Amino acid sequence: MAKYETTINGQFEDVLNHLENDISNSAMTMNLVDGSDYTFKDTKIAVRVYDKYFMRNGNRACLSLTVVSHGSEIFISAIGAGGGQGIIFNFSLGAEDNMVAIVQESIEQWNNF
Template sequence: MAKYENTLTGEFEEVIKQLENDIGNSGITMNLVDESNYTFGATKIAVRVYDKYFMRNGNRASLSLTVVGDNRDIFISAIGAGGGSGILFNFSLGAEDDMVEIVRKSVEEMK
């Protein structure tokens, strides 16, 4: 499992759009599995779940992205999972790290 969390200031919809573009353009095997959007007062929440097939180890990894915005204050959490192989032991070859790194780079470019 890999995890990245950060905060930034900006327009919620623009941040979501940039993250979706960067994640979606990261490879042809990256797929948006599902999404959820919710607004509670001034707070907006967006959840995205992606998966990607990695040929180097023949498995799929997932990326769960949560973005919470309150006015211009935005919190981003990205968690990558499932990039390992094996039944009893999870030997990861870094697929989760690769997926989370896409989000990290995208956020750093927006800052």
């Protein structure tokens, strides 16, 4: 499992759209599995689940993305999982890290605007 979390400032919809575009365009085998959106007063929450097929080890990995805003403060959590092989030993070739790095690079790019 790999995890990246950060807090940034911005407009919720703009940040979410930026992340969704970067994740979707990161690979042909990246798929949006499902998503959920919720708003309560001035708090917005978006959850997205992606999966990606990795040819190098013949498996799939999952990326869970949560974006929460309260005003202009936005919390982002990206968790990658499922990229391992084996029943007893969960040997991973870095698929989860790869998935989470997409989000981290996207946010770093956002912060450089």
